Amino acid sequence: MERYEKVEKVGEGTYGKVYKAKDKNTGQFVALKKTRLEMDEGIPSTALREVSLLKTLSTSIYIVRLLSVEHVEKKGKLLLYLVFEYLDTDLKKFIDSGRYVINVDPLPPKLIQSFMYQLCKAVAHCHSYGVLHRDLKPQNLLVDKSKGLLKVGDLGLGRAFTVPLKCYTHEIVTLWYRAPEVLLGTFHYSTPVDVWSVGCIFAEMAKRRPLFPGSSEVQQLLHIFRLLGTPNENMWPGVTRLKDWHIYPQWKPQSLAHAVPTLSPSGVDLLAKMLQYDPARRISAKAALDHPYFDDLDKSQF
CATH class of the missing domain: 1.10.510.10 (Transferase(Phosphotransferase) domain 1)
Incomplete structure (x- = not known):
């Protein structure tokens, strides 16, 4: 996650916080969705299935593109960040x-x-x-x-x-x-x-x-x-x-x-x-x- 510099919080969605961030490697803005996964043993398979489906679907220009998925462990809790293209x-x-x-x-x-x-x-x-x-x-x-x-x-x-x-x-x-x-x-x-x-x-x-x-x-x-x-x-x-x-x-x-x-x-x-x-x-x-x-x-x- 060091790759992304948070610019501002743009929303608090149903599934967690959403940030506008800058990808330091490319200079492009992205939307980071921080999803709270209440779990102890790794990422639930349902979440993985959905995320891979999301990647497949987002090949359409009419669907917000999922650029990548990052997971971070913080205080023993797993956080999943979904990185989407940013639209203003x-x-x-x-x-x-x-x-x-x-x-x-x-x-x-x-x-x-x-x-x-x-x-x-x-x-x-x-x-x-x-x-x-x-x-x-x-x-x-x-x-x-x-x-x-x-x-x-x-x-x-x-x-x-x-x-x-x-x-x-x-x-x-x-x-x-x-x-x-x-x-x-x-x-x-x-x-x-x-x-x-x-x-x-x-x-x-x-x-x-x-x-x-x-x-x-x-x-x-x-x-x-x-x-x-x-x-x-x-x-x-x-x-x-x-x-x-x-x-x-x-x-x-x-x-x-x-x-x-x-x-x-x-x-x-x-x-x-x-x-x-x-x-x-x-x-x-x-x-x-x-x-x-x-x-x-x-x-x-x-």
Whole structure:
């Protein structure tokens, strides 16, 4: 670890502290993630498996690159440092910049389209390896403004280090991007949970504010039901048998075009396909890449 000079602490994530550091050998900035591994006998095999999977996945330009893994023994405790490429901003900061100005402009439609395409590429890439992200949100999507690139970060850590060891800061683990089947306590979820999150992020880029800003799991569900209608067995077979299903107020579906007025009709159609209640009917990330919303995008740049 002598090779890296810590510049500043840039965050305290779910899995430990994150530092901006300088690689003394190359002069480049990197992000150091210090993961606390509570263990006595070496690195758990699950963590090693995840880290090697992370290295494989990060060969995609749309995934934050894992440059190396260093482990340090400190006072008999093993610390694992993951060394990632450093990007100076994330999509949340990008969306929020200028949000507090009166009459702030929405993000340019072409930029939203480009970011969405890159996000679907990244998610489809992970899913092709059988990897779920499970915590996609604007804070986990890093942006290289100079190149117009969007990259998925914090991938795969959920399984390597068991979902939040502790929440180190008072930052609430956000529910805004969580799929309804997870909120309703399903035991079997798969790749559609990430697609739901992508849909929520899509709407947030277009609105410049979250689509479903719930403050608790029940509130989160009610936000979703108010817009998309209260689900029933017709819309979503099996929903009433889910562990946390209760009797909810009955709302009728509202217009998505009205909820996200800056989206084009094809954008609204893609959003509707991503926010399908029944996970089996939700569009896949791979199929989303061929959606007409992307027809006029210059795909040669990707």
